[in-house]
Amino acid sequence: SYELTQPLSVSVALGQTARITCGGNNIGSKNVHWYQQKPGQAPVLVIYRDSNRPSGIPERFSGSNSGNTATLTISRAQAGDEADYYCQVWDSSTACVVFGGGTKLTVL
Amino acid sequence: QLQLQESGPGLVKPSETLSLTCTVSGGSISSSSYYWGWIRQPPGKGLEWIGSIYYSGSTYYNPSLKSRVTISVDTSKNQFSLKLSSVTAADTAVYYCARLGIIRIVGATLGYYFDYWGQGTLVTVSS
Numbered sequence: 001s002y003e004l005t006q007p008l009s010v011s012v013a014l015g016q017t018a019r020i021t022c023g024g025n026n027i028g029s030k031n032v033h034w035y036q037q038k039p040g041q042a043p044v045l046v047i048y049r050d051s052n053r054p055s056g057i058p059e060r061f062s063g064s065n066s067g068n069t070a071t072l073t074i075s076r077a078q079a080g081d082e083a084d085y086y087c088q089v090w091d092s093s094t095a096c097v098v099f100g101g102g103t104k105l106t107v108l
Numbered sequence: 109q110l111q112l113q114e115s116g117p118g119l120v121k122p123s124e125t126l127s128l129t130c131t132v133s134g135g136s137i138s139s140s141s142y143y144w145g146w147i148r149q150p151p152g153k154g155l156e157w158i159g160s161i162y163y164s165g166s167t168y169y170n171p172s173l174k175s176r177v178t179i180s181v182d183t184s185k186n187q188f189s190l191k192l193s194s195v196t197a198a199d200t201a202v203y204y205c206a207r208l209g210i211i212r213i214v215g216a217t218l219g220y221y222f223d224y225w226g227q228g229t230l231v232t233v234s235s
Contacts, residue, residue, distance in 0.1 A: 033221040042225040090219030097157035
């Protein structure tokens, strides 16, 4: 089965740029989606199809995907960006939705 | 604005069947543009996809749960439902329902993503 690997935690200074990676075999050939989840809340889609932002998501959130790594970039990090972030793909070979294990973002 | 709302018992006994319903408002479950799905999250852990359904009844299931899961749709009520049989304490989780956007190109589906989520409901498996 297809696996997605995320770092358990990432820290970023207030106002700096955070990068959260999502690793997978040839993930660049897949569409990657990212979700933000704050404590006690449902996940929220922040990036879809590698680099597209849904309406209402700040431009500070961006995404890229190439080779074996997809990256969620959060520019000018704010305290309100502290959350768990999950990447997700569709594995067509097994007809399964796959989530990464999640990354806890801390804004210092 | 699309809204999804999970409903069902918050406590289920071991070996019994967990049953949840998701009611969709502000949009039609019969749209050809979307699938509908269930995701769960054990306390303190990550997200696990359970399965997804199209308005026609076509389904995808997580292989690790497939033998115990049934997802169905009732277009007349704008609802879809989850049944998980033979539950154990390991099935204790927050259960979310969600809408899945479909990524299509001519002649093929490239993938799905969850663009709207319900608030989630905690289901505890305990005697």
